[in-house]
Amino acid sequence: IAEQYGLQTYSDLQRVNGQLVFGAEYDFFERQDGYDKLCDTYDLSFRSTSDMDMGLKYQAINSGKIDIMPVNTTDGQLAQADVTVLKDDKGMYPSYQCGIVVRQEILDKYPELVPALQKLDRILTEADMQKMNYEVETEKKEPADVAKAFLKKKGLIKGGAR
Structure with missing residues (x-):
């Protein structure tokens, strides 16, 4: 899908508004930094959405049941998946990198x-x-x-x- 439509950033998704199926864990649709914020920030719409178990979303994208999904960049399955991670070009998501804090x-x-x-x-x-x-x-x-x-x-x- 990314290659077909030349998608590299979240903003690029506007070119395919209303055409793709979005899949995510059920809580992504409820979170403040989830689905609604993504759609509002990037002015996106999708043909349909599918909520699913986290362990099944890679199967769903690999089988073509969904076209796009949110990922954690440290997902184990991401290392083996044939997917393109799009750039959050508006910086909607903060960095979730860990750090050590010592008094x-x-x-x-x-x-x-x-x-x-x-x-x-x-x-x-x-x-x-x-x-x-x-x-x-x-x-x-x-x-x-x-x-x-x-x-x-x-x-x-x-x-x-x-």
Whole structure:
């Protein structure tokens, strides 16, 4: 669909207003930052909508039952899906990236935390998270084992117990 209509951004969806089927988890249609905000911000309309279980939306898009869906860029299935992630060109969604927050009094008391925490800065990318989520969700690997393998690969831990 993205290639067929040359879609790269959310704004590009205006060219196909009223033509596509939008699918999402039921709560996306209820959330403040969900369906209504998307349609209002980008002046969008869809031929129809379908609410579905989160685990089924990738099956639905791959089988052609829906044309467009919201994703988390760290979804495990996204790593294997034949989809195009459109750019939120109006910045409607805030960044949901995680960060570490430590009170200054703790850092003053335990200054050795500073270099340890700095090793974690920017170590995890969306692609890394997609891959690890895929290993847990689809390949059914243990989360602790997947995390341990990642930390070993990054040189933050050596072998041994969990």
